[in-house]
Structures are given as C-alpha cells and as structure tokens.
Amino acid sequence: MKRLRRLAQLVLHVDDTPTRAAAAFGLGVFISFFPVLGTHTAVALVTAFALRLNRVALLAGAWVSNPWTIGPLFTFGTLVGCAALGVSPAALSEVDWSLTGRAFYQSLASGFRPLLWPFVIGNLALGVVSGGISFFVLRAVLVRRHERRRSRDEAAEAERGPDAPGPGAED
Numbered sequence: 001m002k003r004l005r006r007l008a009q010l011v012l013h014v015d016d017t018p019t020r021a022a023a024a025f026g027l028g029v030f031i032s033f034f035p036v037l038g039t040h041t042a043v044a045l046v047t048a049f050a051l052r053l054n055r056v057a058l059l060a061g062a063w064v065s066n067p068w069t070i071g072p073l074f075t076f077g078t079l080v081g082c083a084a085l086g087v088s089p090a091a092l093s094e095v096d097w098s099l100t101g102r103a104f105y106q107s108l109a110s111g112f113r114p115l116l117w118p119f120v121i122g123n124l125a126l127g128v129v130s131g132g133i134s135f136f137v138l139r140a141v142l143v144r145r146h147e148r149r150r151s152r153d154e155a156a157e158a159e160r161g162p163d164a165p166g167p168g169a170e171d
Contacts, residue, residue, distance in 0.1 A: 016054050018142035024053035026135030028061020033077060033127030035120045040065055061134060074123060078115055081122025091115055 016024070031044050044062035048055040065073055082089045095111035096104070 016057070018139050018146055021054055021057045021142055022135045022139035024048065024055075024057035025061040025138050026131040027051075027053065028058040028131075029064050029134040030127040030131030031058075031062045032065035033073060033123045033130060035074070035077070035123040037070075061131075064130075073126070074119065077123030077126045078119045079122065080126055081118030081120070082115070084121060084125065085118050087114060087118045089115065089118075 027047060028044055031040055031047065034040060034043060040062045041059065044058045045055065047053070048058040079089055081087070091114040092111050094107075096107045099107050
C-alpha cells in the first residue's frame with residue numbers, strides 16, 4: 001500500500017502539463033489491458049520514448065496490471081468479449097483438469113481456443129474505456145491542483161507586495 005501511495009504521489013507531481021501527464025497515464029492504463037502477457041512494461045517504455053511522454057506517468061498506468069490484478073482484469077475483459085461476440089464462456093468447463101502432462105495442455109488449448117478472440121477484443125475494449133476514463137479523471141485532478149497552486153502563489157505575491165523580491169531572489 002505504501003508503494004501504491006508513493007506511485008500516486010509521483011504521478012500527481014509529474015513535471016508536465018496536466019493534459020500530457022493525464023494522456024501518458026491514460027495510455028499506460030490502456031497498455032495494462034493489452035492482451036499479450038509480459039509485455040506491458042516494455043510496450044509502455046517504447047511508447048513513452050516514441051511519443052515523448054512522461055515515463056513515470058505511463059509506467060504507473062501500465063502497472064495497473066500486476067500479479068494481483070491481472071487475473072480479474074483479464075477475466076472481466078474476456079467476459080466482456082464473450083458478451084460482445086456472442087461466445088459462451090463455458091468453453092473452460094471442457095478442460096479436463098485431472099489430466100497431466102501433454103494431455104492436460106492439449107485439453108487446456110482446446111478449452112481456451114474459443115475464448116481467444118473474446119479475450120483479445122474484450123481486453124482491448126476495456127483498455128480503451130479505462131484509459132479514457134483515467135485520462136479525464138486524472139486531467140481534472142491535475143488541472144484543479146494546478147489552479148489551486150497558481151491561486152496560492154498569486155495570493156502570496158499580493159501579500160508580499162509589488163516591490164518585494166520573489167522567492168529565490170538574491171539579496
């Protein structure tokens with residue numbers, strides 16, 4: 001929980017415009033739903049460098065998918081894909097979980113085969129929706145923080161007076 005709070009603080013204090021920081025985070029959240037396991041960090045870094053977006057914000061979004069959340073995220077995405085494509089999610093019940101070795105993996109592959117496209121389509125759709133929501137929510141939070149900071153700085157400036165040296169001025 002401490003690491004999660006620290007990551008949130010890093011995103012909120014990113015030295016970028018609210019729109020660019022929120023875009024990086026939203027794109028990272030989209031990447032977290034990307035249906036190719038084990039590539040989220042690499043895809044996020046390549047995207048950050050290619051689009052010159054903030055790496056911290058993009059990685060924070062991509063790490064929404066982690067060992068504790070990936071199962072529920074991908075399961076829900078697959079169910080969304082099943083609903084969208086009209087595919088029954090019952091295909092997994094065909095897997096013979098009592099088998100071992102090669103027979104088990106053949107049974108597993110035949111059970112997962114009908115769920116491949118629902119998995120891909122559902123998770124990409126959830127990624128688009130989640131990334132968009134993340135962008136708008138974080139942008140609103142960052143804009144509000146930016147406006148409060150500007151108001152506070154203007155109030156401090158008015159209190160000092162026009163002839164007083166500003167912060168960091170040399171004596």
